[in-house]
Amino acid sequence: MSSRRIRSRGPAAVLLTLALFGALAACSGDQPGDTPLPDVSDALEGLPTAPDPCPLITTDEATAAFGSPAGACESDGDQFVQLARIRAVEDGRGQIDLTISVGGQAEFDQLRSEAEAANDEFRELDLGDAAFVHSPFSIEVVVLKGDLVLSVRLGGSAFLPDEAATISLATTATGRLTPA
Amino acid sequence: MSLARLAEHLVAMPDERIRWKLVWEFMEEYRWEPAAVQVGLLVDEPASVGDERWDALLAALSEHLLAQHDLAPPDWSETRVLRKAWFPAQLAIARADALVRAPAAFRKHGVYLSAHDLTAA
Numbered sequence: 001m002s003s004r005r006i007r008s009r010g011p012a013a014v015l016l017t018l019a020l021f022g023a024l025a026a027c028s029g030d031q032p033g034d035t036p037l038p039d040v041s042d043a044l045e046g047l048p049t050a051p052d053p054c055p056l057i058t059t060d061e062a063t064a065a066f067g068s069p070a071g072a073c074e075s076d077g078d079q080f081v082q083l084a085r086i087r088a089v090e091d092g093r094g095q096i097d098l099t100i101s102v103g104g105q106a107e108f109d110q111l112r113s114e115a116e117a118a119n120d121e122f123r124e125l126d127l128g129d130a131a132f133v134h135s136p137f138s139i140e141v142v143v144l145k146g147d148l149v150l151s152v153r154l155g156g157s158a159f160l161p162d163e164a165a166t167i168s169l170a171t172t173a174t175g176r177l178t179p180a
Numbered sequence: 181m182s183l184a185r186l187a188e189h190l191v192a193m194p195d196e197r198i199r200w201k202l203v204w205e206f207m208e209e210y211r212w213e214p215a216a217v218q219v220g221l222l223v224d225e226p227a228s229v230g231d232e233r234w235d236a237l238l239a240a241l242s243e244h245l246l247a248q249h250d251l252a253p254p255d256w257s258e259t260r261v262l263r264k265a266w267f268p269a270q271l272a273i274a275r276a277d278a279l280v281r282a283p284a285a286f287r288k289h290g291v292y293l294s295a296h297d298l299t300a301a
Contacts (some may be wrong), residue, residue, distance in 0.1 A: 074263070080279050081265035083290055097261075099287065103279045114284050118247065136284065137252050153288070157258065 048147050050077060053084035053098035056173035057149075061084045065165045066094030066153060092158035096169065097151070098110075100177070104147035111142050111149070125167065128174045139163050141170035146179025181209050183238055187226030189236055194277040199234070200268075203241075207298065215249065222246055233266045235238035244285035244298075253285075262290030269294070 054073035062070035066088045075084035081101045088094035101107060108130060115134040116122050125131040128145040136154030139162075152170040154161040181190075186206045191277050210218060211248050222242045239260035243253035267275045268291070278292040286293050 076264040078265065080267070081292065083263060083265060085261075085263075097288075101279060106280045110280055111287075117207070136247070137183060151287070157255075 008076050031050075045115040047079065048102050049079050050082040050100045050102050050148070051178070052077075053082055053100050053150075053173070056098060056176045057086060057096060057169060061169065062088075062094075062096055062174060064171055065096065065162075066156075066159065068093045070094070070096075070136070088156065088159070092156050093129075094154070094156040094159040094161075097155075099149075099153075100172065101149045101151075101153040102147055103149055105144065107149050108142065108144040111151075115142070125170075127171060128177075129166075131174075133163060133167060133170075135163070139166040141166055143170060143174050143175060148177060148179060150174060150177055181206050182221040182224060183242055184224045184226045187229055187238060191227065203237070206241075210245065219246065219249055219251065222243045223254050225254070232260075232262060233268075233291070236260045236262045236266070237268075237291050237293075238285040240289040240291045240293075243288070244283050247285060257289075260289060265290050265292055267292045269297075 052075050054075045057073065059070050059072065069089045071087050071089050073084055073086045073125075075082060075098075077083055077100075079102070081099065084098040086096040086098075100144075103110075112130075112132055115132060115136075116137065118134070118155060121133075121135040123133050125133055125141065127141070128143040128150070131143040132140060133139065133141045138153050140153040143150045143152075150170070150173060152166060152173055154166040154169065182208070186202060189202050191201060192248050193199055210221060213221065222245055226235075229238070239253075239257035242257050246253060267278055269275050269278055274293070274294070277296065278294040281294040281296055282292045283295050283298070
């Protein structure tokens with residue numbers, strides 16, 4: 001599967017268009033009060049809801065990535081973003097941060113552009129609809145699947161993260177992620 | 181103004197609108213400092229503001245700005261990560277913009293603030 005394949009526009013593309021329109025409207029003219037912002041409540045309601053990331057990685061898989069026992073996954077979030085974290089039982093011996101957000105192609109492109117510009121060992125991956133790995137002092141894989149953007153970050157203060165392990169976790173998580 | 185000094189001001193000003201003005205003031209002052217001075221403004225650990233969202237915001241700011249100098253985030257910033265994402269913007273359109281445009285360092289700390297808001301400060 002090509003990491004650069006063209007995909008259909010989903011609700012996230014509509015969201016970006018509205019965001020850009022809103023930004024332009026707010027910037028145009030000397031009297032911004034004359035240009036009302038569009039009501040985007042319907043578009044926002046049409047967005048998919050970010051699912052809980054915890055089911056994407058099992059405790060055994062986290063334990064294998066850490067090389068030491070992993071604790072339970074904890075998550076919280078709202079419609080747009082769900083955050084989850086799995087920590088090694090022993091402090092600093094490993095941490096997996098999972099984020100699922102619903103910004104789709106526009107959000108993924110922004111993240112890829114920023115990572116590419118930072119030049120921190122950026123590399124594209126053949127995963128999901130598009131994906132990349134980079135190493136901003138921890139190792140992170142970002143995957144686009146449908147309108148969902150999945151981030152898998154492996155790190156820890158007393159833990160040297162391994163790129164192959166991070167990609168393996170991301171591949172597993174992507175396989176279990178159901179596109180909205 | 182250093183990040184640590186900004187935190188002191190934030191503690192003294194519970195009104196969120198004034199807090200944001202202080203953050204923009206910090207950004208404006210920071211922008212005009214020479215590069216060598218800029219780094220020194222970011223590395224000392226700020227005291228807790230008493231609100232984990234603002235503590236995470238300071239950590240994100242430090243990491244975001246230090247990355248522009250190709251420097252690692254300070255140790256103190258690593259634990260300041262929100263369990264639930266924070267969208268400071270109230271307007272739906274601004275939240276949507278932040279979802280798409282929040283810089284990576286801010287996302288890492290669970291703070292969804294548009295890059296546009298940072299540059300426009």
